[in-house]
Amino acid sequence: MSTDLLVQLGTKGAETIIKVTKDALGNAIKDKGASQSIGFPETNYYLPLINALLKIEVKTLGDCLAVLKQAEGLNNNQPASDGFKIDALGGVLNKGIATIICEEILAALKEDHAGFLSDTLLRSLGIQLVDGRISGIAVILGPAKDEDSAVQLIRDFQSKSIVSILVGNVGGNSFKKQLENKKVELGLEDYIVPLGEDYLSAIYAVNWAVRASLMYGGLKSGQWQEILKYTQQKVPAFVVLLSHVDEVIVATGLGVLAMGFPIITDLEVPQLGKIDTTLYEALVTEKDYKKIVSKCIEVRGLKVKVTDIPVPVPYAAAFEGERVRKEQLHVEFGGKAKLAFEYLTAKNINEVEDGKIELIGPDIDQLKKGSKSLPLAIIVEVYGRKMQKDFEPILERQIHRFINYAMGLMHVGQRDMNWIRISKDAFSKGFRLKHIGVILHAMLHQEYSAIVDKVQVRLYTKESDIEKLLPAAKKTFEERDERLSGMTDESVDTYYSCLLCQSFAPNHVCIVTPERLGLCGAYSWLDAKASFEITPTGPNQPILKGKMLDKRLGQWDNVNEFVKQKSNKTIEKVSMYSLMDSPQSSCGCFECIVAIIPEANGVMIVHRDYSGMTPCGMTFTTLAGSVGGGVQTPGFLGVGKLYILSKKFISAEGGLKRVVWMPKELKELLADKLKKCAQDLGDPGFVDKIADETIATTSEELIKFLKQVKHPAMVEMEPLI
Numbered sequence: 001m002s003t004d005l006l007v008q009l010g011t012k013g014a015e016t017i018i019k020v021t022k023d024a025l026g027n028a029i030k031d032k033g034a035s036q037s038i039g040f041p042e043t044n045y046y047l048p049l050i051n052a053l054l055k056i057e058v059k060t061l062g063d064c065l066a067v068l069k070q071a072e073g074l075n076n077n078q079p080a081s082d083g084f085k086i087d088a089l090g091g092v093l094n095k096g097i098a099t100i101i102c103e104e105i106l107a108a109l110k111e112d113h114a115g116f117l118s119d120t121l122l123r124s125l126g127i128q129l130v131d132g133r134i135s136g137i138a139v140i141l142g143p144a145k146d147e148d149s150a151v152q153l154i155r156d157f158q159s160k161s162i163v164s165i166l167v168g169n170v171g172g173n174s175f176k177k178q179l180e181n182k183k184v185e186l187g188l189e190d191y192i193v194p195l196g197e198d199y200l201s202a203i204y205a206v207n208w209a210v211r212a213s214l215m216y217g218g219l220k221s222g223q224w225q226e227i228l229k230y231t232q233q234k235v236p237a238f239v240v241l242l243s244h245v246d247e248v249i250v251a252t253g254l255g256v257l258a259m260g261f262p263i264i265t266d267l268e269v270p271q272l273g274k275i276d277t278t279l280y281e282a283l284v285t286e287k288d289y290k291k292i293v294s295k296c297i298e299v300r301g302l303k304v305k306v307t308d309i310p311v312p313v314p315y316a317a318a319f320e321g322e323r324v325r326k327e328q329l330h331v332e333f334g335g336k337a338k339l340a341f342e343y344l345t346a347k348n349i350n351e352v353e354d355g356k357i358e359l360i361g362p363d364i365d366q367l368k369k370g371s372k373s374l375p376l377a378i379i380v381e382v383y384g385r386k387m388q389k390d391f392e393p394i395l396e397r398q399i400h401r402f403i404n405y406a407m408g409l410m411h412v413g414q415r416d417m418n419w420i421r422i423s424k425d426a427f428s429k430g431f432r433l434k435h436i437g438v439i440l441h442a443m444l445h446q447e448y449s450a451i452v453d454k455v456q457v458r459l460y461t462k463e464s465d466i467e468k469l470l471p472a473a474k475k476t477f478e479e480r481d482e483r484l485s486g487m488t489d490e491s492v493d494t495y496y497s498c499l500l501c502q503s504f505a506p507n508h509v510c511i512v513t514p515e516r517l518g519l520c521g522a523y524s525w526l527d528a529k530a531s532f533e534i535t536p537t538g539p540n541q542p543i544l545k546g547k548m549l550d551k552r553l554g555q556w557d558n559v560n561e562f563v564k565q566k567s568n569k570t571i572e573k574v575s576m577y578s579l580m581d582s583p584q585s586s587c588g589c590f591e592c593i594v595a596i597i598p599e600a601n602g603v604m605i606v607h608r609d610y611s612g613m614t615p616c617g618m619t620f621t622t623l624a625g626s627v628g629g630g631v632q633t634p635g636f637l638g639v640g641k642l643y644i645l646s647k648k649f650i651s652a653e654g655g656l657k658r659v660v661w662m663p664k665e666l667k668e669l670l671a672d673k674l675k676k677c678a679q680d681l682g683d684p685g686f687v688d689k690i691a692d693e694t695i696a697t698t699s700e701e702l703i704k705f706l707k708q709v710k711h712p713a714m715v716e717m718e719p720l721i
């Protein structure tokens with residue numbers, strides 16, 4: 001196949017798709033009328049690709065007609081109405097864009113949108129993408145040459161922390177089926193996301209990728225040059241085309257290349273070196289399945305964190321969410337089964353022998369007949385010149401993640417509420433208890449070498465030992481909690497920045513204080529402090545607060561100056577405690593949104609998992625669309641869940657007492673702590689005055705309820721505006 005043939009096929013493919021779309025749209029309008037609404041579920045971006053590139057908000061079938069016209073123009077190399085036109089490769093990529101635009105319309109015309117990936121899903125992945133837990137996104141089109149090759153390829157991608165999105169089939173055979181036949185678990189938590197068995201579903205991966213630029217990049221629809229640059233440079237996606245190609249796939253491929261995503265294939269195709277829209281090679285053949293993953297990494301320029309841990313099971317972040325079910329269980333510890341706890345503590349230099357791993361008690365190949373559980377204490381002792389007492393709980397919390405990265409191991413909870421399972425498969429591969437020590441030793445060194453010099457691990461499996469050791473550990477847990485809850489913003493002179501999300505939202509700056517954690521919920525002040533010790537030039541920088549400018553709003557001169565510089569001068573000042581006056585910006589991966597409800601003189605809070613309607617007339621997804629992108633939006637604020645419980649929670653506006661509504665699930669999740677806050681406020685019954693969706697989903701219902709319960713926002717608090 002020559003490059004000319006590729007162009008010929010692409011041209012034919014684009015024409016075919018335009019015709020199919022024209023017919024399908026014509027029929028739909030004939031049946032249902034032009035005013036019939038059209039769209040995807042749980043997105044604030046209409047038909048996201050079209051919205052982003054052409055600045056058209058498609059809401060009805062009639063709106064699609066205008067889009068189709070633009071696609072036809074692009075197919076003939078004429079610029080779209082917002083000027084969109086790509087000159088690379090002699091303009092042939094415009095045919096590709098015309099194709100994927102039509103494919104988005106075709107996908108929206110379908111009754112079933114099962115493969116569509118919601119805005120919420122993209123937001124929930126934000127942190128994993130920025131902190132490197134996800135190093136890339138492979139869109140796999142078509143089945144592998146055989147089932148074993150499919151498993152090998154997917155395991156290779158998982159071990160490199162690359163998420164695989166599965167699309168398409170050839171004669172009924174798909175990559176998804178191949179994996180299912182081999183009993184491979186699928187799901188986002190396993191880094192494998194099947195979108196659909198038809199090739200058209202690939203558009204869901206494309207319109208998902210394009211949303212990142214609007215959600216995190218602070219870009220507006222119609223800024224197509226910036227958007228394409230963003231997808232090229234910030235969205236680490238690429239296509240793996242297997243077993244089959246036809247003219248429509250070629251045309252779609254041209255669209256994908258226009259967005260900067262290279263294609264790696266096992267097919268004999270002409271090779272395309274770097275083109276203007278890609279960072280490196282555009283189209284590459286690799287027939288050896290063992291080499292496909294490394295070729296993808298090279299061609300997309302991915303930065304993969306390799307975790308080479310000497311244990312007999314695969315080890316990578318991709319296995320973090322894997323479950324070990326009852327039927328796969330070899331042994332479990334903790335949970336309801338047996339007593340267990342884990343504890344990490346700092347010791348003096350002479351008390352720690354680096355790499356020493358001891359098992360005191362029977363191993364998992366010495367279980368009593370018929371038994372599937374053992375008690376377990378994991379005691380990790382570390383020494384480090386820069387280690388501090390404050391870092392102990394942070395390192396201890398990593399035990400959860402580090403154990404979960406091992407394939408066939410499941411870890412839930414922490415401290416003396418942990419629950420660990422080891423699968424039959426991991427056991428038969430040779431996994432034994434000492435390997436938990438091997439993992440913890442290696443990972444603590446790998447990720448925390450700046451503060452940890454020596455690590456030793458002891459594992460106890462005799463109940464009498466555990467009963468003896470537990471009380472001292474529990475005492476430390478309590479002391480740590482007390483110390484943390486006693487920490488206030490006033491008790492420190494330094495706050496920390498978090499700039500991690502700038503790789504997606506270039507102007508966003510989180511300021512993390514003892515009483516306000518990062519809006520993603522993942523970084524507390526102590527986490528940021530430890531992270532700075534570990535990587536002094538990293539995203540968490542200390543900010544000496546400086547002169548207080550406004551106590552009520554929570555403004556300091558050095559904080560303002562830092563935010564101004566790091567937000568690329570887009571933010572002049574920031575209030576740590578206010579929703580209304582210069583609030584913090586939001587990047588997009590917030591756990592919750594706080595939004596003003598003027599008529600209630602209060603605020604509502606909605607969390608990411610709540611998909612229903614809220615009294616401000618918007619769902620989480622719609623609200624999130626106007627809050628993210630690294631901009632300040634007075635009246636709206638992205639926050640971490642735990643900040644709601646802080647004494648500094650929007651204290652400039654009256655704090656928790658301003659909250660008039662939150663979803664039932666969120667209320668229940670925070671129930672005990674909310675009640676404690678209410679008591680501290682001197683209003684023990686306050687939590688019951690906060691409405692939820694079972695009471696009100698409209699502003700009218702809400703006001704009626706608030707008046708009934710005499711909510712403080714309605715009866716005693718100052719006007720918000």
Ligand code: SF4
Pocket residue numbers: 127498499500501502509510517518519520521522523587589590
């Ligand atoms: S603390 Fe802020 S900047 Fe840092 S990862 Fe979380 S949301 Fe992103």
